[in-house]
Amino acid sequence: xxxxxxxxxxxxxxxxxxxxxxxxxxxxxxxxxxxxxxxxxxxxxxxxxxxxxxxxxxxxxxxxxxxxxxxxxxxxxxxxxxxxxxxx
Numbered sequence: 001x002x003x004x005x006x007x008x009x010x011x012x013x014x015x016x017x018x019x020x021x022x023x024x025x026x027x028x029x030x031x032x033x034x035x036x037x038x039x040x041x042x043x044x045x046x047x048x049x050x051x052x053x054x055x056x057x058x059x060x061x062x063x064x065x066x067x068x069x070x071x072x073x074x075x076x077x078x079x080x081x082x083x084x085x086x087x088x
Contacts, residue, residue: 002031002033002036003033004033004034004036004037004083005016005083007026007029007033008030008076008079008083010022010026010029010030011023011027011030011060011064011076012073012076013024014026015064015069015072015073015076016073020064020067023064023072024064024065027052027057027060027061027064030057031057031061034053034054034057036037038050045086046083048074049082049085049086050086052082053079053082053083053086056075056078056082057075059071059075059081060072060075060076060079063075066079069072
C-alpha cells in the first residue's frame, strides 16, 4: 500500500503507453502511498526534500490531467530522483 517506488513505476508505464485513465488511478494510489510514508520519515529527512517531492507530484497530476506525455515524464524523472535521495 505504501510502495512509492512501485507506484512511480506504474504511473511511468501508464504515461509511456498514454493510458491516461490508468495514470490518473495510479497517481491517486501513488499520492496515498506517499502520504503514508511522510509521517515515518519526516523527522529523519530534510523538510525541503519532502516539499520538493510534493511539488513534483502536484505538477505530475496536472500534466496527467491534460495528457501531456513529455512533461509527465520529466516530473516522474525528478520525483524518482527525490525519492531515491530520500532513501539514502
